[in-house]
Structure formats: structure tokens, C-alpha cells
Amino acid sequence: MSRITPFASPLLLGFDAMEKTLERISKASDGYPPYNIERIAADSGAPERLRITLAVAGFSEEELDVSTEENQLVIRGRQVEQGERDYLYRGIASRQFQRTFVLADGMQVLGAGLKNGLLSVDLIRPEPARMVKKINISVSQ
Secondary structure, three states: OOOOOOOOOOOOOOOHHHHHHHHHHHHOOOOOOOEEEEEEOOEOOEOOEEEEEEEOOOOOHHHEEEEEEOOEEEEEEOOOOOOOOOOOOOOOOOOOEEEEEEOOOOOEEEEEEEEOOEEEEEEEOOOOOOOOOOOOOOOOO
């Protein structure tokens, strides 16, 4: 049985990479660390922004890495064990994580900040210039 994809139409050309990205996203279901995505309205000439906020309590700036790889925003956290400890109860997980967000063409990361256990990453999408290109038609005789 074949499955029908949203990009199966013959009118949609060159969307193979997008289809693979959607498949990869649907398979990633780990909910750690929890995060929010909010839209911040444009004000005083600054463009509209998106802010991704991750709950990274217990991680220091040195244990976090924020990078872009091709069209993806990748946020990694790796805590370093601090010597041998004798826990009576251990309820706080100190596990590593990697959270990936796929970015649309033109999205740019403005910066990242860590405050009160929350890592915030700000993104913008500058308005693309409208471009119309005239294609010449060649006539063969």
C-alpha cells in the first residue's frame, strides 16, 4: 500500500527535501527539554521576531551550544558530572539533549540568552525582495 504525501502533486516540483524533513520531524518525539515558541510583535522599526525559550535548569552557559547547521537551529546541552557524589535520592535528571528546529529560508538567528534557567533564542525573517523575472521564449523554425 502506498501512502499519499502532500507533495505528490505533479505541480509541486523540487519539494523532495521538504518531504524528507517532514518525515524526520514526525519521528522526533522526545519532549525534553520543554520549550515555548512565541511571536514578538514589531515595534519602533524592529521587525517581528520569534523567540524559542527552552527550560534548561541546571545547565550553565558552558554546557549549552546553540548553532545553525544548513537550515536547522540545533540546541545541545551536555552536563558534566561533578565528581563522585553519594545521593540518597536522585530525582533531578542530568542528561544531555539535542533539540532541532527546522528554519524556513531566510530565517536568521539574532542571538541567545540564558536567564533564570531559561534559554531564549531570538529569530527574525527579513522581508524578501519581490522579484519578477521575465523568461524569453525562443522560437525555432
